[in-house]
Amino acid sequence: MDAQVTADLTTGLAGQRLTSDERIEEIFSRYAREDPVHRTWMKARPVLAEAVHRTEQRLPNQAR
Template sequence: MSSDALWYADMTTGPNGQDFTVMERLAEIRERYGPDDLVTRFWKKAEPALIEAVRRTQARAATQPM
Protein backbone atom coordinates (compact mmCIF):
# COMPACT_ATOMS: atom_id res chain seq x y z
CA MET A 1 0.00 0.00 0.00
CA SER A 2 1.22 3.49 -0.76
CA SER A 3 0.37 4.73 2.74
CA ASP A 4 2.46 2.04 4.48
CA ALA A 5 5.71 4.04 4.51
CA LEU A 6 3.97 7.11 5.93
CA TRP A 7 2.27 5.05 8.62
CA TYR A 8 5.59 3.33 9.37
CA ALA A 9 7.30 6.69 9.87
CA ASP A 10 4.51 7.97 12.12
CA MET A 11 4.19 4.78 14.14
CA THR A 12 7.92 4.36 14.82
CA THR A 13 8.74 7.98 15.73
CA GLY A 14 7.78 9.67 18.97
CA PRO A 15 6.61 13.26 19.38
CA ASN A 16 10.17 14.40 20.09
CA GLY A 17 11.79 12.35 17.32
CA GLN A 18 12.49 9.28 19.46
CA ASP A 19 12.79 5.86 17.82
CA PHE A 20 9.92 3.65 18.98
CA THR A 21 8.58 0.25 18.11
CA VAL A 22 4.99 0.39 16.91
CA MET A 23 3.83 -1.03 20.24
CA GLU A 24 5.82 1.59 22.20
CA ARG A 25 4.34 4.33 20.02
CA LEU A 26 0.78 3.12 20.55
CA ALA A 27 1.40 2.94 24.32
CA GLU A 28 2.86 6.47 24.26
CA ILE A 29 -0.25 7.79 22.50
CA ARG A 30 -2.57 6.10 25.01
CA GLU A 31 -0.54 7.48 27.92
CA ARG A 32 -0.31 10.99 26.53
CA TYR A 33 -3.99 11.37 25.67
CA GLY A 34 -5.63 9.10 28.22
CA PRO A 35 -8.04 6.22 27.64
CA ASP A 36 -11.18 8.23 26.89
CA ASP A 37 -9.76 10.80 24.50
CA LEU A 38 -10.95 10.79 20.88
CA VAL A 39 -7.35 10.41 19.68
CA THR A 40 -6.82 7.28 21.78
CA ARG A 41 -10.12 5.80 20.65
CA PHE A 42 -9.24 6.42 16.98
CA TRP A 43 -5.79 4.81 17.29
CA LYS A 44 -7.31 1.83 19.10
CA LYS A 45 -9.65 1.19 16.16
CA ALA A 46 -6.86 1.74 13.62
CA GLU A 47 -4.27 -0.32 15.56
CA PRO A 48 -4.51 -3.61 13.58
CA ALA A 49 -4.13 -1.83 10.24
CA LEU A 50 -1.27 0.32 11.53
CA ILE A 51 0.63 -2.65 12.95
CA GLU A 52 0.23 -4.53 9.67
CA ALA A 53 1.45 -1.51 7.67
CA VAL A 54 4.56 -1.32 9.85
CA ARG A 55 5.19 -5.06 9.39
CA ARG A 56 4.78 -4.82 5.60
CA THR A 57 7.19 -1.88 5.45
CA GLN A 58 9.76 -3.67 7.59
CA ALA A 59 9.48 -6.77 5.38
CA ARG A 60 9.95 -4.71 2.22
CA ALA A 61 12.95 -2.90 3.72
CA ALA A 62 14.56 -6.19 4.72
CA THR A 63 14.54 -7.41 1.11
CA GLN A 64 16.09 -4.26 -0.37
CA PRO A 65 19.80 -4.24 -1.23
CA MET A 66 21.91 -1.83 0.77
Protein backbone atom coordinates (compact mmCIF):
# COMPACT_ATOMS: atom_id res chain seq x y z
CA MET A 1 0.00 0.00 0.00
CA ASP A 2 2.86 2.38 0.83
CA ALA A 3 4.35 1.91 -2.64
CA GLN A 4 1.00 2.62 -4.30
CA VAL A 5 0.52 5.80 -2.25
CA THR A 6 4.06 6.87 -3.13
CA ALA A 7 3.54 6.25 -6.84
CA ASP A 8 0.37 8.35 -6.79
CA LEU A 9 1.84 11.16 -4.68
CA THR A 10 5.06 11.53 -6.66
CA THR A 11 3.54 11.59 -10.14
CA GLY A 12 1.80 14.64 -11.59
CA LEU A 13 -1.18 14.70 -13.90
CA ALA A 14 1.07 14.71 -16.96
CA GLY A 15 3.29 11.93 -15.61
CA GLN A 16 6.01 14.24 -14.35
CA ARG A 17 7.94 13.47 -11.17
CA LEU A 18 6.88 15.59 -8.18
CA THR A 19 7.54 15.57 -4.48
CA SER A 20 4.58 14.44 -2.41
CA ASP A 21 4.21 18.02 -1.11
CA GLU A 22 4.10 19.37 -4.66
CA ARG A 23 1.49 16.80 -5.64
CA ILE A 24 -0.73 17.54 -2.66
CA GLU A 25 -0.44 21.29 -3.27
CA GLU A 26 -1.47 20.64 -6.88
CA ILE A 27 -4.54 18.78 -5.63
CA PHE A 28 -5.35 21.62 -3.20
CA SER A 29 -5.11 24.12 -6.07
CA ARG A 30 -8.04 22.42 -7.80
CA TYR A 31 -10.44 22.43 -4.83
CA ALA A 32 -11.74 25.24 -2.65
CA ARG A 33 -11.00 24.98 1.09
CA GLU A 34 -14.64 24.20 1.86
CA ASP A 35 -14.77 21.36 -0.67
CA PRO A 36 -14.92 17.87 0.89
CA VAL A 37 -12.00 16.75 -1.30
CA HIS A 38 -9.79 19.53 0.10
CA ARG A 39 -10.80 18.73 3.67
CA THR A 40 -10.16 15.01 3.16
CA TRP A 41 -6.67 15.64 1.80
CA MET A 42 -5.92 17.95 4.72
CA LYS A 43 -6.76 15.15 7.14
CA ALA A 44 -5.01 12.45 5.12
CA ARG A 45 -1.83 14.40 4.37
CA PRO A 46 0.16 13.34 7.48
CA VAL A 47 -0.78 9.67 7.07
CA LEU A 48 0.07 9.70 3.38
CA ALA A 49 3.38 11.51 4.05
CA GLU A 50 4.33 8.68 6.41
CA ALA A 51 3.59 6.12 3.68
CA VAL A 52 5.86 8.02 1.27
CA HIS A 53 8.57 8.24 3.93
CA ARG A 54 8.42 4.49 4.63
CA THR A 55 8.68 3.72 0.92
CA GLU A 56 11.63 6.07 0.44
CA GLN A 57 13.41 4.43 3.37
CA ARG A 58 13.07 1.06 1.66
CA LEU A 59 14.58 2.27 -1.62
CA PRO A 60 18.29 2.26 -2.40
CA ASN A 61 19.76 5.78 -2.16
CA GLN A 62 20.22 6.16 -5.91
CA ALA A 63 16.52 5.43 -6.57
CA ARG A 64 15.26 8.33 -4.43
